[in-house]
Amino acid sequence: MNILRLFSSRPAPAPAPPSAPIARERLQILLAHERGMRGQPDLLMLLREEILAAVSRHVTLDPDKVIVRMDRGKNVSTLEVDIELPNLPGPKLAATG
Amino acid sequence: MAKVLVVTSGKGGVGKTTSTAAIGVALAQIGQKVVVVDFDVGLRNLDLIMGAERRVVFDLINVVQGVAKLPQALIRDKRLENLCLLPASQTRDKDALTEEGVGRVLEELRTSHDWILCDSPAGIERGATLAMRFADEAIIVTNPEVSSVRDSDRIIGMLDAKTVRAEKGERVEKHVLITRYDAARAARGEMLSIDDVLEILATPLLGIIPESQDVLRASNVGSPVTLNNPASSPARAYVDATKRLLGETIAMTIPAERSGLMNLLRGRRAA
Numbered sequence: 001m002n003i004l005r006l007f008s009s010r011p012a013p014a015p016a017p018p019s020a021p022i023a024r025e026r027l028q029i030l031l032a033h034e035r036g037m038r039g040q041p042d043l044l045m046l047l048r049e050e051i052l053a054a055v056s057r058h059v060t061l062d063p064d065k066v067i068v069r070m071d072r073g074k075n076v077s078t079l080e081v082d083i084e085l086p087n088l089p090g091p092k093l094a095a096t097g
Numbered sequence: 098m099a100k101v102l103v104v105t106s107g108k109g110g111v112g113k114t115t116s117t118a119a120i121g122v123a124l125a126q127i128g129q130k131v132v133v134v135d136f137d138v139g140l141r142n143l144d145l146i147m148g149a150e151r152r153v154v155f156d157l158i159n160v161v162q163g164v165a166k167l168p169q170a171l172i173r174d175k176r177l178e179n180l181c182l183l184p185a186s187q188t189r190d191k192d193a194l195t196e197e198g199v200g201r202v203l204e205e206l207r208t209s210h211d212w213i214l215c216d217s218p219a220g221i222e223r224g225a226t227l228a229m230r231f232a233d234e235a236i237i238v239t240n241p242e243v244s245s246v247r248d249s250d251r252i253i254g255m256l257d258a259k260t261v262r263a264e265k266g267e268r269v270e271k272h273v274l275i276t277r278y279d280a281a282r283a284a285r286g287e288m289l290s291i292d293d294v295l296e297i298l299a300t301p302l303l304g305i306i307p308e309s310q311d312v313l314r315a316s317n318v319g320s321p322v323t324l325n326n327p328a329s330s331p332a333r334a335y336v337d338a339t340k341r342l343l344g345e346t347i348a349m350t351i352p353a354e355r356s357g358l359m360n361l362l363r364g365r366r367a368a
Contacts (some may be wrong), residue, residue, distance in 0.1 A: 018286020023243045024293045031250050031297060 107248030109219030148319025206207025
């Protein structure tokens with residue numbers, strides 16, 4: 001294939017951009033986080049449990065309808081808790097998604 | 098003073114067993130009395146890489162449990178008289194290893210050897226934690242690849258926390274050994290560079306083993322690469338790493354694998 005390409009007029013495909021810098025940055029972010037967590041209770045699980053405990057004091061929760069997402073950035077991480085609340089018959093709890 | 102050296106990585110398939118065998122041979126060739134111990138209970142392979150798979154009678158668990166005496170279980174290498182293998186058991190499960198038993202066996206090995214190389218299984222379970230538990234030094238085998246580097250970082254954390262030395266407030270001397278390194282790909286930015294890996298792991302470098310066909314060839318025939326083809330690039334890199342382990346200062350070079358033309362052709366294909 002390579003030898004044929006030498007004689008063909010078609011240009012060779014552009015080389016892929018270097019991927020090693022991406023690997024390095026991903027690792028640095030990940031390990032900065034994992035090293036901080038070592039020996040600590042899992043913050044994500046802790047927050048998840050406490051938030052769910054707080055909500056379930058007021059509403060009956062279906063554990064399958066709770067989605068927790070974490071996005072770890074270099075400087076800031078975000079925790080996203082998506083809880084699907086059943087529509088309650090009573091007028092007092094007007095829960096919106 | 099005997100030294101217990103664990104060869105570990107977290108991730109599987111990065112070259113722990115290959116490196117244990119190659120460095121064990123290199124140490125023995127220099128005149129050290131060496132025993133290589135396989136901790137991968139249930140999935141032993143060091144016997145195969147050492148070419149001793151047909152000579153295994155007793156194993157580490159037999160010795161731990163007192164079924165066999167240590168001298169009965171040690172397999173003396175046929176090529177190097179100051180090199181021995183203590184194989185792992187192929188059948189029993191990892192829980193048969195106890196901390197007390199492993200400590201006792203290693204203490205006994207210390208009396209008759211200069212180096213005790215513990216070939217750790219992959220993972221962070223019992224076999225891996227016991228392989229590192231009594232270590233004085235550690236080689237962390239790492240490929241220049243994200244999952245391997247991440248797992249190495251985890252293992253470094255365990256070496257600093259869960260070893261007997263760490264618990265006594267002492268240090269396990271740690272060395273990173275980078276294996277399967279392809280200088281051409283790293284130069285093109287397709288592979289993490291040595292500097293990238295060392296910066297992330299913040300651990301001194303013991304050596305760089307180039308990606309090479311000689312490694313597979315050596316394992317095919319059951320002869321560690323330092324014995325099978327001492328002139329090959331990985332063998333020279335392993336010998337250099339071994340000398341650094343013994344305290345020698347050796348310039349860090351990556352022995353070239355092929356001629357420039359071959360590298361060029363290979364590079365074109367890989368791009």
